[in-house]
Amino acid sequence: MTTETAAELPVAAPPGNGLYAWYVVMVLMMAQMFSFIDRMIMGLLVGPIRTSFNISDTQFSLLAGLAFAIFYAVMGLPLARIADRRSRRVLIAIGISFWSVMTTLCGFAQGFWSLFAARVGVGVGEAALGPAAYSMITDYFPKKSLARALSVYTIGVTVGSGLAYIIGGKIVHYALSLGTIDIPLLGHTEGWQITFFAVGFPGILIALLMMTVREPARRGRIQAPGTLATATPPAIPVREVVAFLVARKGAFLSHILGVSIYIMAVFSLNIWGPEYLIRTFGFARADAGLTFGIVMIVMGTSGLMCGGLLADRWFSRSTFDAYSRVIILSMLCMLPFAAMLGFANSVTLGIICLSGAIFFSAFQGGIAGGVIQLMVPNEMRGQAVALYFLIANLVGLGFGPTVVAAMTDYVFKDDAALNKSLALTSATLIPLAAVILLSGLGKVREAVRSAQEWTT
Template identity: 45%
Template sequence: MTDLTTPAPPVQQTPVQPRIWPHPAWGWFAVAALMIAYTSSFIDRQILSLLVEPIRADLGISDTEFSLLAGLAFSLFYTLMGVPLARLADRGSRRMIIFVGIVVWSVMTVACGLANSFWALFAARVGVGIGEAALSPAAYSMISDYFPPRMRARALAVYSMGPYIGAGLALMIGGGVIDMIARHGSLTLPFVGELAPWQQTFVLVGLPGLLIAALFLIVREPPRHGLVKADKNAGVLKFMWARKKTFYAMIMGFSIFGIAGISYLAWIPAVLIRQHEWTASQVGFTYGAVLLLAATPGVLVGGWLSDWLSARGRKDAPLYAAIIGLIGCIPFAIATPLFADVNLTIASLAGFSFFAGVMNSLPATSLQSVAPNQFRAQVTAIYFLIGNLISLAGGPTIVAAISDTLLGGSQKIGLSLAIVSGVCITVATLILIKTLPHFRASVDEAEEWQGGHQ
């Protein structure tokens, strides 16, 4: 007979493991909010290019002065302010830095609409650049702390769709919206006075940013993972220089590819207009559609490919996936500007845009994989600084210079684009292939900072 007074043996329970990474729902909410912010930032910065003629006419400025508004006023301060803002992001609340940045660039976009002189508009564009500099370094760092390495590339890819969606929407529907506002004519507001249609456009584009900023009052700041040991914490530049065969080789490879990418954005419209006799509106709608329908899926495929390779044991997964994307780009980059049939040109442009999209999020994924937590935003900002200086300063100018001085003039801009992009993407690919073993060694080192939490 069983002794009912004898206590039963204790049930063995598996201890509940503490959650190391935030709940995926919070992570994907943050990624969605960041992607919306990134899309908004690109619409804010691109809308200026659609307002060239009315701004020149109202303010009485030259093409050179307008080029300063589109280039120097924004890009110089965008790249230079990225590093100090990233340093703040590596030490403080990233979501609050992003919140303030969105408020600043949205208010300054509205200020563009209130400007009534060249220098007022120049100052507002500087403000847009400073505000937008706060976003990506902090965003990449946040996403890397929301997701373990095996899921990180997909999350970063979703965020990285923002530029293509923003630029695509600006090209596809921006002109229509501007025409609609122009048909209604000037608008008079209390305390502000009369606003021309181009000024109304800036106000209309800038105000929604304040609602987007409010999302970051809900987004949570994730706990930081992968801090370096104290004896290694000697500053980001010293840290990167000690591993220059990984960091600076990758940055140079990705930046040289950027020459081709920026050159395409700058000169493909001219190729379609000069060689195929398209109108500007045809180019805007078609190129916008290509960015949305070909480049955006490419970004997602790049993130998926990197995570798929990682799950199968490749320590160099993001860099290896980037190389695959670059190799895929090469034939399309060369062929697109050379086709005589415009349909083949557009099909080839879609192919180039897809593979460029595959590559798009992988520089950040690669850098985040080997950067310790307290340097992640700064490493990203340094990459943007070097990459923008190389690609923005070199790309469009090199293509134009070769066309004008070596190939016989503006009608050869397509041939020049094919030469420059083909050479640059090939060189970038070779640099990154050579970097693979150094990258794998850096990943081994980074596993110590992650504490084995993959």
């Protein structure tokens, strides 16, 4: 027996992509779904929170974006080091429980800063999910079907966001109709606060479901001769992880920076989508949530699956930069739909533009982090993808919605000009992102090809 405790040893799990592996993906997808319900519900509460706290679009965007993103990103790295060595399922279960509690606490906020602090807590909890989930899925599936598995996992993003707007819209409509009510122990409570109570608590049930998942055996490890495959992976020093990434800096920098800038446009659309319908076409808040939620679920999920299938097909032909090519295709196809948001003069055209933009933007959802998984050995997967999440979320989620809000507040100086702000943001950021990604395509291809020596 080695010096590792039994609790530290990974549990053997069926290899390949059988039914149990897909069960694991479905549980992780549900965790992702609830994380996005908790994350995206803010998109329906723009008006009520602004009114309650007397804040601007820019201040609200800090609550919806930066408060969550900065700690989600920063906490990702230390939590990823845990994921690279310890039980990933336990880490995820703890993270789900924590962010669910913090979402509920958002409902107790009495001002801008208390809500800011609670949103920080949501970000810290959700930071546990991504790196650990990507690492687990990569161990459960062979390369030939990895993109599809990651895309199914990421369906939690589109379904979670959609349900946040559909169900959340109904909850918000009902809660706001109550006005200010007195709840025992809580005192005066506004309708929007009840929304956080309703969406936060169910996450605890998903944390319990996560504990039914078996920890997979780690594949694709840097392993010394004679080392047991089931032994706890050695702690790779941070300096070695940094050295590995620096040696392939062209591939990592171009991919992470290009996708991060692209995600600024993607998250801007996701956060401000319902408000676009409200301000541009006069939708009621519940109707905007229903409409945008349906678009997210139908078009976003379709886009994820199309992107995953296309990436798997190209990769199976030894096109090592297949994932990156699909992301570039996503950018080129999203651009005209997003740019047209500023010119759509009817509800029908506006919804068509939203649908096209959401569909093509979703191509990258599952595979952007998958590129990172293909370039690194097992012991670094969590940390490498956490670095990607750190930058992508700081840049994309942290600043994307704020750029749109700042354009509305300070460039156009008109709340009704949100459509122009969304269009201008996309028309500026997406071409820049595509150029950066194209510049490193050859380096990504070489990094993925050389990493095949770790595959098992």
